[in-house]
Amino acid sequence: MTGEDRGGVxxxxxxxxxxxxxxxxxxxxxxxxxxxxxxxRLAERLPVSRQAVVKHLSVLDAAGLVTGRRTGREVRxxxxxxxxxxxARWMGALAADWDRRxxxxxxxxxxxxxxxxxxx
Numbered sequence: 001m002t003g004e005d006r007g008g009v010x011x012x013x014x015x016x017x018x019x020x021x022x023x024x025x026x027x028x029x030x031x032x033x034x035x036x037x038x039x040x041r042l043a044e045r046l047p048v049s050r051q052a053v054v055k056h057l058s059v060l061d062a063a064g065l066v067t068g069r070r071t072g073r074e075v076r077x078x079x080x081x082x083x084x085x086x087x088a089r090w091m092g093a094l095a096a097d098w099d100r101r102x103x104x105x106x107x108x109x110x111x112x113x114x115x116x117x118x119x120x
């Protein structure tokens with residue numbers, strides 16, 4: 001899942017890149033708990049300036065993790081779950097593939113071990 005995914009969901013690389021920063025993860029946590037907030041309100045809850053919050057929100061928006069809705073002079077941000085859901089599905093599929101591969105390796109190793117014990 002690289003490039004722009006169908007349905008407007010940003011790609012996994014963008015999501016993981018956005019989530020790599022602890023301040024952005026904290027912003028998502030606060031937004032998820034509050035439901036909606038302005039950059040000013042978010043800055044009050046974090047040890048960073050409003051300008052830094054706006055920059056972080058821009059990265060989260062580009063990754064499809066938040067969306068902003070203008071009301072008058074303010075922009076109210078909310079979490080978008082679609083990009084996280086798509087990334088979680090990709091990670092789940094990757095984990096399932098590795099589980100299958102490791103199970104295959106285990107079967108081969110157990111068969112080789114059994115053949116060594118009983119070489120007929």
